[in-house]
Structure formats: C-alpha cells, structure tokens
Amino acid sequence: xxxxxxxxxxxxxxxxxxxxxxxxxxxxxxxxxxxxxxxxxxxxxxxxxxxxxxxxxxxxxxxxxxxxxxxxxxxxxxxxxxxxxxxxxxxx
Amino acid sequence: xxxxxxxxxxxxxxxxxxxxxxxxxxxxxxxxxxxxxxxxxxxxxxxxxxxxxxxxxxxxxxxxxxxxxxxxxxxxxxxxxxxxxxxxxxxxxxxxxxxxxxxxxxxxxxxxxxxxxxxxxxxxxxxxxxxxxxxxxxxxxxxxxxxxxxxxxxxxxxxxxxxxxxxxxxxxxxxxxxxxxxxxxxxxxxxxxxxxxxxxxxxxxxxxxxxxxxxxxxxxxxxxxxxxxxxxxxxxxxxxxxxxxxxxxxxxxxxxxxxxxxxxxxxxxxxxxxxxxxxxxxxxxxxxxxxxxxxxxxxxxxxxxxxxxxxxxxxxxxxxxxx
Numbered sequence: 001x002x003x004x005x006x007x008x009x010x011x012x013x014x015x016x017x018x019x020x021x022x023x024x025x026x027x028x029x030x031x032x033x034x035x036x037x038x039x040x041x042x043x044x045x046x047x048x049x050x051x052x053x054x055x056x057x058x059x060x061x062x063x064x065x066x067x068x069x070x071x072x073x074x075x076x077x078x079x080x081x082x083x084x085x086x087x088x089x090x091x092x
Numbered sequence: 093x094x095x096x097x098x099x100x101x102x103x104x105x106x107x108x109x110x111x112x113x114x115x116x117x118x119x120x121x122x123x124x125x126x127x128x129x130x131x132x133x134x135x136x137x138x139x140x141x142x143x144x145x146x147x148x149x150x151x152x153x154x155x156x157x158x159x160x161x162x163x164x165x166x167x168x169x170x171x172x173x174x175x176x177x178x179x180x181x182x183x184x185x186x187x188x189x190x191x192x193x194x195x196x197x198x199x200x201x202x203x204x205x206x207x208x209x210x211x212x213x214x215x216x217x218x219x220x221x222x223x224x225x226x227x228x229x230x231x232x233x234x235x236x237x238x239x240x241x242x243x244x245x246x247x248x249x250x251x252x253x254x255x256x257x258x259x260x261x262x263x264x265x266x267x268x269x270x271x272x273x274x275x276x277x278x279x280x281x282x283x284x285x286x287x288x289x290x291x292x293x294x295x296x297x298x299x300x301x302x303x304x305x306x307x308x309x310x311x312x313x314x315x316x317x318x319x320x321x322x323x324x325x326x327x328x329x330x331x332x333x334x335x336x337x338x339x340x341x342x343x344x345x346x347x348x349x350x351x352x353x354x355x356x357x358x359x360x361x362x363x364x365x366x367x368x369x370x371x372x373x374x375x376x377x378x379x380x381x382x383x384x385x386x387x388x389x390x391x392x393x394x395x396x397x398x399x400x401x402x403x404x405x406x407x408x409x410x411x412x413x414x415x
Contacts, residue, residue, distance in 0.1 A: 018282075026280040033280070037273040040266060044291075047263055049205070059256060060209035061218035062298045064181070068188040069291045071202055 045070050045077045095390040096414040098316070098346060099129070105316040105346070107228070107308055109238040111338075112320035113330050117351040117393075120400045121320050122239035123150045123169075124410040127403070129235050130167035131410075138237040139170040139227060141220050147171050147239060152402050164403065168233070172223045174216045181219065182206055214252070217241070221305045228308060247337055253306030254341070260299045267292050309343055316346035318390075323350060323377035332384055347390040349413070350381060355394045391415075 048066050070077075099105075108125060110118045119140070126138035137160055140147050147169050148156050155161040157173025185206060186198050198206070209215065228236055271289055308315060317338065321331045331348070338345060354371050381389055391413050400409050 022281070030277045030280040033273045033277045037270055037277070040270045040273070044263065044266055044270065047266075059218050059252065060212045060215055061181075061222060062256075062302075064185050064206065064209055065294050065298060066291060067185055067202065067205065068192055069294070071189055071193060071199070074201065 041073060042077050042080055045073055049074070049077075093387060093390065094415065095347070095349065098390060099414075102316065102346075104313055106234065107236050107238065107311065107315040109240050109309075109315065109317045110320055110349075111240040111317060111334075112242070113327055114242045116320045116322050116327060118320050119146045119150055119239045120406075120409065121318070121349060121351070121393075121413065122237050123147065123400075123406050124413050126167055126169070126235075126237045127164075127406045128410040128414045129237075130164065131407075133166065134234040135166050135232070136235045136237060137168045137170060137227070137233040138239065139172065139224070140239040141172065141224055142239060142241045150401050150406070170227065172220050172227075174219045174223075177223055178210055178215060178219050182210060218252075222301060224308075225301055225305045229304070247334065247341075251341070253302055253309075256302045257299065257306070260295060260302070264292065264295045264299065267295060310341065312342075312344050315344050317343050318346055319348045321348055321350055321381065322352045323374040323381065325377060328377055328380055328384070335385075345388070347388045348381070348385045349391045349393065350378070350389060351393045352395045353378070353392050 048063050049070060110121045110125070112118050119142075122138050122140075126136045130136045138147065139160075148154055148171060151163050151169055153161060153163065153169070155169050156171045157176055158171075160168040160170045163169050186203075189195065189198055189202065224238075267289065271292065277283075309317075319331050319335060321327055335345060354367070354374055356371065358367065359371060378392075393409065393412055396405070396409065398405065400406060
C-alpha cells in the first residue's frame with residue numbers, strides 16, 4: 001500500500017504532502033483507533049469463544065457459527081488474555 | 093368447555109404444544125390431537141423436540157431422522173435426529189474454515205473447540221430448537237403439533253432465549269462500535285469503504301433464529317400450550333410451579349388435560365380395596381386441580397386398558413379427548 005510507484009513528479013509531490021499531513025495530524029489518531037479496535041476484537045472473542053479459556057458464555061451451538069471468522073485471531077487473543085492481569089484491561 | 097370447543101373456537105392457533113413432566117403422556121396426546129385434526133381434514137405435522145423421542149413407538153413406524161413421514165391422510169410425523177444434525181453442522185463449520193483460509197486441515201486448537209462445544213449438554217436442545225425453526229418456517233402444514241421436552245428443558249430453553257436475546261443485542265452493539273472505529277481509520281487514511289462485516293451478519297442471523305424459535309413459543313394468537321397432568325400430588329405441584337414460570341415467560345397456556353384417570357364406573361363393581369383407595373386419592377387430587385385451574389381443565393382421559401400404540405388405539409383415545 002505504501003510502496004506504490006508514482007508516475008508523475010507533481011503527483012508524488014502532492015502525495016508526499018498529503019502523507020506528511022496525515023502523519024502529523026491523523027496518524028496517532030488512527031493508531032489509537034486501531035488499538036481500541038484490536039482490544040474490542042479480543043473482548044469480542046472472549047464473549048463469544050469464552051469456552052476456549054473455560055468460560056462458557058454464548059450457547060455453543062451458535063458460537064460455532066462465528067468460529068470460522070475468528071480463527072486467525074485466536075492465537076494472539078489467548079496470549080493476550082492470559083497475559084493481562086485483569087480481563088477488564090482489555091476493555092478500555 | 094372441552095378441548096374440542098377450544099380448537100373449534102380458535103382455528104388461528106396453528107402451533108399446538110403439549111408439555112408436562114416426564115411420562116405423563118405428552119407424546120400420546122400429541123399423536124391423538126394430530127390424529128383428530130387430520131381426520132377433520134387439516135394438514136398436520138406432529139414432531140418431537142425431545143432427544144428421547146417416542147413418536148416412532150406410538151405410530152409403530154420408524155421415523156427417526158427421516159424427515160416428515162406420512163402416517164395417514166393429512167398426517168405427517170417427524171422426529172429430529174439431533175446427533176446427525178449436529179454432525180452435519182460441525183462439518184459445515186470445518187469446511188467453512190478450510191475454504192476461508194485455504195487450509196489443508198482444521199488447526200488442532202480449533203478442532204478441539206469444535207469437539208468441546210458439541211459435548212455441551214445444551215448443544216442437543218439448541219440444535220433441535222434450531223431445526224424446528226426450519227420445519228415451521230416452511231409453512232407447509234395447517235397445524236404443527238409439538239411433542240415437547242419435559243418441563244425443565246422447555247423452561248431452560250425459554251429462559252435461554254430471553255438471555256440470548258439481550259446478550260446478542262449487546263455483542264451486536266459492541267460489533268457495531270468496532271465497525272465505527274474501523275470506518276474512522278478508513279476515513280483518516282482516505283481509504284475506500286470497508287467490506288461488510290461478516291460477523292455482524294452472522295450475529296443478526298443468530299438473533300433472528302433465536303427470536304423466531306422463542307417467538308413461536310410465546311405467540312399469543314397462533315400458539316396454544318396445553319399442560320398434560322396426572323392426578324398425583326407431585327405432578328400437580330410441579331405443574332403449578334411450571335405454569336407460573338411459563339406465564340412469566342408469556343407462554344399462552346390454553347388449558348390442562350388430565351391423563352390416566354381411573355374409570356369411576358369401576359366403583360360399581362367388586363374391586364379390591366387398593367383400587368378404591370387410589371380412586372379416592374385421585375378424587376381428592378381432581379378437586380385440587382379444579383381449584384387450581386378451574387375451567388381450564390379441558391379433558392379427563394381415563395387410564396387405558398392397554399398401551400396406546402398404533403392408529404387404532406390412537407383413534408380411540410382421540411375420540412375420548414375430543415368428545
């Protein structure tokens with residue numbers, strides 16, 4: 001996404017300004033947003049797939065429906081859940 | 093007012109349920125009601141949501157897991173095979189995981205989870221109630237007769253539906269909030285629209301399924317719930333408790349049917365003291381039933397001289413129930 005070839009000098013110059021402005025103004029915001037988003041993702045998996053940690057919450061019949069979508073996150077999620085002192089840390 | 097009048101006065105009640113403790117005659121009454129309605133020219137499906145279903149025994153036909161099986165004109169019976177339903181469902185989940193990520197096999201951890209989830213006691217009930225949604229939604233029949241699980245399980249399912257609904261509302265909200273953060277990042281980065289959140293779609297689907305199956309149980313116009321009781325102290329106590337709980341969950345209770353009443357004509361004959369005492373005991377409990385449920389006691393069905401199996405005896409029983 002970042003390493004795109006720019007055909008025209010002027011265009012890439014504009015692009016550079018745009019990215020600089022993005023970097024100064026919005027990068028931190030979007031990083032914070034992504035972080036929050038990731039925490040929420042973990043919280044979401046906890047409340048749907050809690051059984052994986054031994055916390056049964058969602059009726060298993062329906063939690064199976066969601067399982068395919070969270071397969072990639074499960075490894076990092078487990079690590080995070082077991083690392084954090086308090087599950088509530090993941091919420092905020 | 094009798095059971096027949098209730099049916100004639102409320103033709104809009106298409107979902108007929110028979111509930112009660114274990115062994116009081118739910119299946120027998122379901123079969124007899126289905127027989128009567130079918131003989132009135134209505135197209136009827138009687139099906140069991142009990143993992144220990146016994147429609148096979150009562151109709152003397154092997155119908156387990158075979159979909160709707162025609163028993164006679166206008167009458168079909170179905171027993172849902174929860175195990176095979178769950179196996180098919182598990183396989184669909186596995187296949188979806190393999191397809192989505194192009195994996196050769198399901199990762200061990202995920203496979204373990206699939207196995208563990210399916211061993212949960214609630215799995216069977218959920219699977220059956222979910223299958224029922226499909227059966228009922230097709231709408232091929234005039235009447236759907238539910239041979240219900242014993243009271244405890246039905247209550248469990250109802251309370252489950254209520255909790256699930258709130259729970260799913262909450263996680264749907266969480267998911268929508270997550271979505272907002274995603275959109276915000278996209279806007280900041282000036283990227284194009286995010287693709288649709290598949291999980292959100294699944295959550296809406298799950299919510300819809302749970303609400304539909306619970307909705308049928310609590311539909312005031314289309315559903316009639318009948319308690320089957322026998323004139324014994326413990327059964328009456330349990331039924332009274334259950335009736336209160338069912339009322340709290342807004343289950344429309346249409347009436348009470350008393351099964352296994354010892355024929356009073358026997359009193360004219362020379363019968364042993366033992367039988368006289370049992371009749372006296374039943375008389376007392378019948379009084380309790382009348383005090384508790386009043387004119388909602390719709391039918392008294394005598395203790396039959398033989399097992400109710402096969403269409404001939406079902407017909408006989410239906411004639412008594414719908415006299």
